[in-house]
Amino acid sequence: MTEKLFEQDAYLKECTAKVVKVEGPRVWLDRTVFFGFAGGQQSDSGTINGKAVIDVAVDGPDIAHTLEGNHGLQPGQEVQCVLDWAKRYRIMRMHSAGHIVGVIMEEKLNNPEYFGSNVSVDKARLDILWPENVRPYLAEFEAKANQVVKAARPIRVYRDPANPTRFVWECQGLKTMECCGTHVRNASEVGGIYLKRESKGKEKERIEVLLEA
Numbered sequence: 001m002t003e004k005l006f007e008q009d010a011y012l013k014e015c016t017a018k019v020v021k022v023e024g025p026r027v028w029l030d031r032t033v034f035f036g037f038a039g040g041q042q043s044d045s046g047t048i049n050g051k052a053v054i055d056v057a058v059d060g061p062d063i064a065h066t067l068e069g070n071h072g073l074q075p076g077q078e079v080q081c082v083l084d085w086a087k088r089y090r091i092m093r094m095h096s097a098g099h100i101v102g103v104i105m106e107e108k109l110n111n112p113e114y115f116g117s118n119v120s121v122d123k124a125r126l127d128i129l130w131p132e133n134v135r136p137y138l139a140e141f142e143a144k145a146n147q148v149v150k151a152a153r154p155i156r157v158y159r160d161p162a163n164p165t166r167f168v169w170e171c172q173g174l175k176t177m178e179c180c181g182t183h184v185r186n187a188s189e190v191g192g193i194y195l196k197r198e199s200k201g202k203e204k205e206r207i208e209v210l211l212e213a
């Protein structure tokens with residue numbers, strides 16, 4: 001099983017690791033800082049021994065890294081993993097923003113059903129089944145979310161004591177959520193949040209969560 005260092009410390013930007021398996025461009029390590037696409041969160045970029053990591057995927061209990069070109073890595077080799085930290089940190093801010101807005105929205109709309117959610121560098125999106133245009137609610141959601149940011153509420157992610165394979169996201173004062181992603185430690189790091197609405201068809205509403213900077 002790949003040791004997922006981001007589960008202990010989302011702020012870890014690099015690590016050394018040992019190559020355990022190689023299949024063409026794909027490389028498996030004993031431990032990694034690279035987050036593989038999961039729970040709607042975009043995967044990380046960066047380098048392993050200076051070679052660009054072009055894809056990171058969850059592979060059962062492991063993480064598979066796809067490298068560009070002829071990486072030349074061999075099992076047993078020690079390598080240096082370096083994250084594209086600017087990208088990861090922005091995803092962390094986006095993911096935390098998505099949850100803050102999500103909790104506020106769920107409370108107001110009484111837990112509508114989701115048909116999708118996603119977190120990327122540019123935006124987080126919450127796709128819900130809802131019979132009306134959600135635009136009239138957005139100003140309220142936005143104001144409440146920005147209050148959480150201004151109040152600098154601490155955020156933590158911890159293993160669910162009732163089911164240690166799952167993780168719980170908690171922003172002080174808000175309802176907890178299940179999550180497997182990476183987050184900032186404090187809501188103040190998110191910065192200004194603004195929201196947009198998109199229709200995704202009959203009774204399907206999308207709330208886009210964007211950051212001011």
Ligand SMILES: [Zn+2]
Binds near residue numbers: 179
């Ligand atoms: Zn999440």
